[in-house]
Amino acid sequence: MRLRTRAGAGAVATGLASILLATSASAAPAPGAPGAGDPYYPGAGNGGYDVQHYDIRLTYQPQTDQLSGQTTILATTTQELSSLNLDFALKVSSVRVNNAPAQFSKDTKDPSELVVKPVKPLAKNQFVTIVVSYADTPSKVVVDGATAWRKTPTGAEVVDEPFSSEWWYPANDHPTDKATFDVSVEVPDAVSAISNGNLVRKTKQRTGWTRWNWRSTQPQATYLAFLAVGGFEVLQSTTPSGQPFLSAYDPALGAALPAAKASIERTPEVTEFLATQFGPYPFEAQGGVASNAIGFALENQTRSVYGNSFWRNGSNTSVVAHEVAHQWFGDSVSLGKWSDIWLNEGFASYAEFLWSESIGEGTADELAEYLYNSYPADSPFWQVKPGDPGADKQFDAAVYDRGALAVHALRKAVGDESFFQILQTWQAQKKGTHATIPEFIALAEKLSGKPLYDLFQTWLYTPGRPEFSPAGQPAA
Numbered sequence: 001m002r003l004r005t006r007a008g009a010g011a012v013a014t015g016l017a018s019i020l021l022a023t024s025a026s027a028a029p030a031p032g033a034p035g036a037g038d039p040y041y042p043g044a045g046n047g048g049y050d051v052q053h054y055d056i057r058l059t060y061q062p063q064t065d066q067l068s069g070q071t072t073i074l075a076t077t078t079q080e081l082s083s084l085n086l087d088f089a090l091k092v093s094s095v096r097v098n099n100a101p102a103q104f105s106k107d108t109k110d111p112s113e114l115v116v117k118p119v120k121p122l123a124k125n126q127f128v129t130i131v132v133s134y135a136d137t138p139s140k141v142v143v144d145g146a147t148a149w150r151k152t153p154t155g156a157e158v159v160d161e162p163f164s165s166e167w168w169y170p171a172n173d174h175p176t177d178k179a180t181f182d183v184s185v186e187v188p189d190a191v192s193a194i195s196n197g198n199l200v201r202k203t204k205q206r207t208g209w210t211r212w213n214w215r216s217t218q219p220q221a222t223y224l225a226f227l228a229v230g231g232f233e234v235l236q237s238t239t240p241s242g243q244p245f246l247s248a249y250d251p252a253l254g255a256a257l258p259a260a261k262a263s264i265e266r267t268p269e270v271t272e273f274l275a276t277q278f279g280p281y282p283f284e285a286q287g288g289v290a291s292n293a294i295g296f297a298l299e300n301q302t303r304s305v306y307g308n309s310f311w312r313n314g315s316n317t318s319v320v321a322h323e324v325a326h327q328w329f330g331d332s333v334s335l336g337k338w339s340d341i342w343l344n345e346g347f348a349s350y351a352e353f354l355w356s357e358s359i360g361e362g363t364a365d366e367l368a369e370y371l372y373n374s375y376p377a378d379s380p381f382w383q384v385k386p387g388d389p390g391a392d393k394q395f396d397a398a399v400y401d402r403g404a405l406a407v408h409a410l411r412k413a414v415g416d417e418s419f420f421q422i423l424q425t426w427q428a429q430k431k432g433t434h435a436t437i438p439e440f441i442a443l444a445e446k447l448s449g450k451p452l453y454d455l456f457q458t459w460l461y462t463p464g465r466p467e468f469s470p471a472g473q474p475a476a
């Protein structure tokens, strides 16, 4: 992954602050920080405010890749603010703060930092409405050598981790600031516009165009919001548990389509199984999207998007179990810092073991043993620390595979009863918020009554291959 250092914004605001300092008796309002303090990505997110809701209302024309419209952000300030930053890379035409036109500029050093200066400073703990109007061709907008907006023959898809929002809506782009979402996108009648949560309604206001209105009512991290426009086949049903299920398939998958359906259509069954392991499913809808535009999969909230690489040899419910597990680990309980990525990938990968055992394809013990032995002791694999892999190795195999083995080592050390109690308590306590690895370790020690420092130190933070005996007590 690219290493982002999006710091250095706020030069404009510093000037304003010093003028205010000279004319005001009390302390001058400061500019909001251009980052949320993430150790891997200093420029990700921003300081000084907390978003409650994004109302994204766009029109997209696939023929020209023209995306235009407005995003309305409902937020609360957490400090006095002379200015604030939004993470956004597209061309902006106007910004209003509390209905008054605001000054705005792009940070010259970082085109994905939009600096917004309201006419007068914002007080602390103030409710604020920010309306950003914009139009651009997102596939041409490159940040740090990449774009998360992928043009397809019939539309476009914006799906990526850790960054995707800046190519389609302005945001406080860090998983510690989750919000509810309304996503409304008008597209030509011939294509669909798919996003998170429930399809509230499809509406028409002009010939040839249909507006798709989506709603996510549970706190959602900004990178987990997605948009997929294209000639999808859309399937809708109700799960046995009574939840709306909506899936979408790109016909361009061709011969792989039945295998994609044979996997993704089993999402409700996988969800029901994982709820027996992790506790109640945290969201109001279920679904999946079979994309032909990406090779990876991403756990977009309520509706994961699966790339075209998973169905080449037939069905693959393992990847479905992985992405559905992320609805708990990653989506409901989000990362406090990107360096905590093991909390997402270690547990989602371990869910593949649990699912395999439940369908009789090999027990967790067997899968763990096989995985452990598949990496020779001298493999560079064992040099990556899953608990702090570095931004460039955030999605390294070690985070997934050694990460899953670390979860298995915990299970073996505390026993099944304690293990599942830890997972379920973690989910219940942290639902809808964000958390860090040390918090997880503390909970595991508290509930198991066992000292686990050495185990986690060995498995998460120490390079080299740990000792491992799959069915018994792993050395810690």
Ligand code: ARG
Residues within 6 Å of the ligand: 160, 161, 162, 296, 297, 298, 299, 322, 323, 345, 395
């Ligand atoms: N969280 C995703 C998964 O493991 C990984 C996404 C990796 N991102 C990427 N652009 N390849 O399911």
Ligand code: ZN
Residues within 6 Å of the ligand: 322, 326, 344, 345, 348, 349
């Ligand atoms: Zn994953």
